Amino acid sequence: MPELRRDPIIGRWVIIATERAKRPNDFKIIGGEPDSNEKCPFCEGNEALTPPEILVHRKPNTKPNTPGWDARIIPSISGFLNIKGELDRHGKGMYDLMNGIGTHDIVVMTPKHMCNVHQISEEQIGKGVGLLIKRIEQLKEDNRLKYALVFGNHGKAAGGGSLGHLHLQLIATPVTPKRVKEELEGAKRYYEYRDRCVICDMIKQELKERKRVICEIDGLIAITPFCSRFPFEVWIMPTEHSCDFDKAKPNTAKNLGKIYKHIFTKLSKLLGDFPFNVILHTAPFRRRRKKSYWETIEDDYHWHIEIMPRLTQVAGFEWGSGFYINPMPPEDACKALKEIKV
Amino acid sequence: MPELRRDPIIGRWVIIATERAKRPNDFKIIGGEPDSNEKCPFCEGNEALTPPEILVHRKPNTKPNTPGWDARIIPSISGFLNIKGELDRHGKGMYDLMNGIGTHDIVVMTPKHMCNVHQISEEQIGKGVGLLIKRIEQLKEDNRLKYALVFGNHGKAAGGGSLGHLHLQLIATPVTPKRVKEELEGAKRYYEYRDRCVICDMIKQELKERKRVICEIDGLIAITPFCSRFPFEVWIMPTEHSCDFDKAKPNTAKNLGKIYKHIFTKLSKLLGDFPFNVILHTAPFRRRRKKSYWETIEDDYHWHIEIMPRLTQVAGFEWGSGFYINPMPPEDACKALKEIKV
Numbered sequence: 001m002p003e004l005r006r007d008p009i010i011g012r013w014v015i016i017a018t019e020r021a022k023r024p025n026d027f028k029i030i031g032g033e034p035d036s037n038e039k040c041p042f043c044e045g046n047e048a049l050t051p052p053e054i055l056v057h058r059k060p061n062t063k064p065n066t067p068g069w070d071a072r073i074i075p076s077i078s079g080f081l082n083i084k085g086e087l088d089r090h091g092k093g094m095y096d097l098m099n100g101i102g103t104h105d106i107v108v109m110t111p112k113h114m115c116n117v118h119q120i121s122e123e124q125i126g127k128g129v130g131l132l133i134k135r136i137e138q139l140k141e142d143n144r145l146k147y148a149l150v151f152g153n154h155g156k157a158a159g160g161g162s163l164g165h166l167h168l169q170l171i172a173t174p175v176t177p178k179r180v181k182e183e184l185e186g187a188k189r190y191y192e193y194r195d196r197c198v199i200c201d202m203i204k205q206e207l208k209e210r211k212r213v214i215c216e217i218d219g220l221i222a223i224t225p226f227c228s229r230f231p232f233e234v235w236i237m238p239t240e241h242s243c244d245f246d247k248a249k250p251n252t253a254k255n256l257g258k259i260y261k262h263i264f265t266k267l268s269k270l271l272g273d274f275p276f277n278v279i280l281h282t283a284p285f286r287r288r289r290k291k292s293y294w295e296t297i298e299d300d301y302h303w304h305i306e307i308m309p310r311l312t313q314v315a316g317f318e319w320g321s322g323f324y325i326n327p328m329p330p331e332d333a334c335k336a337l338k339e340i341k342v
Numbered sequence: 343m344p345e346l347r348r349d350p351i352i353g354r355w356v357i358i359a360t361e362r363a364k365r366p367n368d369f370k371i372i373g374g375e376p377d378s379n380e381k382c383p384f385c386e387g388n389e390a391l392t393p394p395e396i397l398v399h400r401k402p403n404t405k406p407n408t409p410g411w412d413a414r415i416i417p418s419i420s421g422f423l424n425i426k427g428e429l430d431r432h433g434k435g436m437y438d439l440m441n442g443i444g445t446h447d448i449v450v451m452t453p454k455h456m457c458n459v460h461q462i463s464e465e466q467i468g469k470g471v472g473l474l475i476k477r478i479e480q481l482k483e484d485n486r487l488k489y490a491l492v493f494g495n496h497g498k499a500a501g502g503g504s505l506g507h508l509h510l511q512l513i514a515t516p517v518t519p520k521r522v523k524e525e526l527e528g529a530k531r532y533y534e535y536r537d538r539c540v541i542c543d544m545i546k547q548e549l550k551e552r553k554r555v556i557c558e559i560d561g562l563i564a565i566t567p568f569c570s571r572f573p574f575e576v577w578i579m580p581t582e583h584s585c586d587f588d589k590a591k592p593n594t595a596k597n598l599g600k601i602y603k604h605i606f607t608k609l610s611k612l613l614g615d616f617p618f619n620v621i622l623h624t625a626p627f628r629r630r631r632k633k634s635y636w637e638t639i640e641d642d643y644h645w646h647i648e649i650m651p652r653l654t655q656v657a658g659f660e661w662g663s664g665f666y667i668n669p670m671p672p673e674d675a676c677k678a679l680k681e682i683k684v
Contacts, residue, residue, distance in 0.1 A: 008540055009528045009529055010525055095568050147663075151662050159657025169658070171659055173665065186352040202436065226350075226437050227347045227348065227437075228356065315493075316500075317513055319521075319621055320493050321515070322524075327359045
């Protein structure tokens with residue numbers, strides 16, 4: 001069982017994957033090329049190469065774990081966390097730790113071997129997103145879990161694996177991640193001071209200034225944020241206030257498919273097959289019985305997607321300071337993206 | 343003049359380097375190989391290729407900006423910040439920003455073209471560190487500046503430049519960086535609760551458990567921290583409480599040379615020419631007149647150096663959560679490092 005350890009200074013959690021422990025020599029070479037002769041386990045027809053599906057969007061009268069699906073969620077075979085067992089929080093002198101309870105899922109976004117978002121249809125993306133929403137609803141029922149982080153990596157520079165087949169990942173953790181807590185706390189402080197949601201205010205100002213708005217499609221907006229850390233960083237969020245991604249409007253999955261494809265088509269036309277990370281930030285799971293400060297955040301948190309092209313290096317200065325250096329003003333990035341015809 | 347912008351949600355600062363703004367096409371290819379025929383501007387004899395030195399450790403009777411030096415600090419030619427002008431903090435609707443006042447220096451650690459820490463002598467490292475301490479003392483006199491972050495990058499995977507010649511960097515900023523503030527706040531909370539410094543406590547527990555202590559040399563200790571984010575992460579710090587790096591004991595520069603070389607020799611024997619980032623965390627500059635919460639931190643902050651080998655990828659999960667996944671338990675890393683004979 002992996003171990004979750006909490007840094008005593010700033011409260012950052014680390015997953016020490018003891019079962020995957022490597023010997024020192026294993027670290028000498030990083031990466032390596034994918035074996036192109038190997039069968040892709042995410043392709044339709046190769047269902048036997050993956051663990052059984054957890055959730056699936058499939059055609060009528062097809063059997064589980066056989067062809068006939070549009071999107072499927074399967075457990076990751078290199079999962080960092082383990083869903084079996086009781087949560088065991090304990091101390092070791094001054095240090096805090098717990099066992100690595102959690103889940104790690106893969107959302108296969110297409111049955112065909114497509115590697116880029118712009119290659120699949122809006123409807124296809126919508127189906128994958130629909131499954132994600134259902135999966136988050138499921139995970140919320142597990143009292144040991146506090147958060148589900150949805151993310152995607154593409155390209156070597158962004159930590160994307162050698163398996164090109166388009167997929168997203170979902171990791172559910174027994175603690176609310178530090179980065180999410182920071183946003184919750186920041187948004188809460190803003191709300192207490194102004195009685196308005198910080199992201200609603202951001203959208204209002206962006207719509208007024210019109211320098212960083214790429215597009216608005218069916219209740220969703222895409223901007224290059226004022227404080228972009230990376231060149232061509234893009235955030236997508238609902239224009240109207242919405243705290244929990246899984247409680248979003250019924251059409252959200254479908255509409256997200258539209259704007260997501262639109263943005264990635266623009267980015268790909270501009271930057272080619274660029275490396276990127278994408279993350280979804282939504283509110284943590286809330287429980288009726290456990291009172292905690294985010295029981296009241298319905299009004300002060302606003303879900304959003306952060307797309308981070310990894311064209312610049314993150315090095316010592318960024319690690320040590322939390323500052324980012326961005327050589328591309330978001331206003332210029334927005335202008336360039338708007339000019340691309342889709 | 344570059345612009346400093348503050349994220350309205352979590353207060354993260356971004357340097358938008360408007361003067362270095364690139365066109366979209368400039369981002370299509372990352373990196374590129376160094377031109378090995380070019381003269382190294384950091385080598386002795388090539389002083390004319392760099393801006394004039396700010397501080398230098400040189401032999402008697404040699405002239406500034408000529409050969410005869412052991413270590414020198416020069417301004418970075420690709421500096422992200424600009425030291426000229428008045429600090430101008432202002433708002434733009436809900437956004438906070440300021441002009442990019444600050445400095446970016448290069449500390450050339452050796453006159454010869456050495457690329458790795460273990461290739462130069464302890465004394466040599468000590469001389470470079472001595473200059474750094476002097477430079478921080480200088481920068482503290484500038485009322486516009488709040489912090490000096492010392493860092494180093496080595497290898498492509500760690501954002502190290504194509505110029506191999508061993509050097510450290512120092513960036514002074516007009517705000518205390520978020521990552522440092524987090525540590526200050528965490529250390530303060532710990533101190534308020536326990537009336538003890540969190541890092542002093544950490545050292546005490548490590549010396550008792552003896553599972554993560556690599557070595558102790560002349561008042562400095564090197565450990566693989568309990569919460570290591572990266573395989574073979576190493577922290578170096580003074581065993582006795584010390585808040586400000588530049589006010590450390592007179593022999594600190596010399597002793598740091600010893601332990602720094604010792605650790606890097608071990609790491610290099612184990613991992614080869616591995617990519618890494620290294621950062622120094624010390625207390626922010628304090629002023630007599632401006633009262634702020636870190637005026638009292640003498641007791642609750644403890645300077646330290648974080649060495650982060652970059653053998654694993656940081657991807658979407660880490661970006662989105664602030665969690666880290668480390669496949670090498672620090673206890674195993676420590677054991678492997680202790681077994682290496684130096």
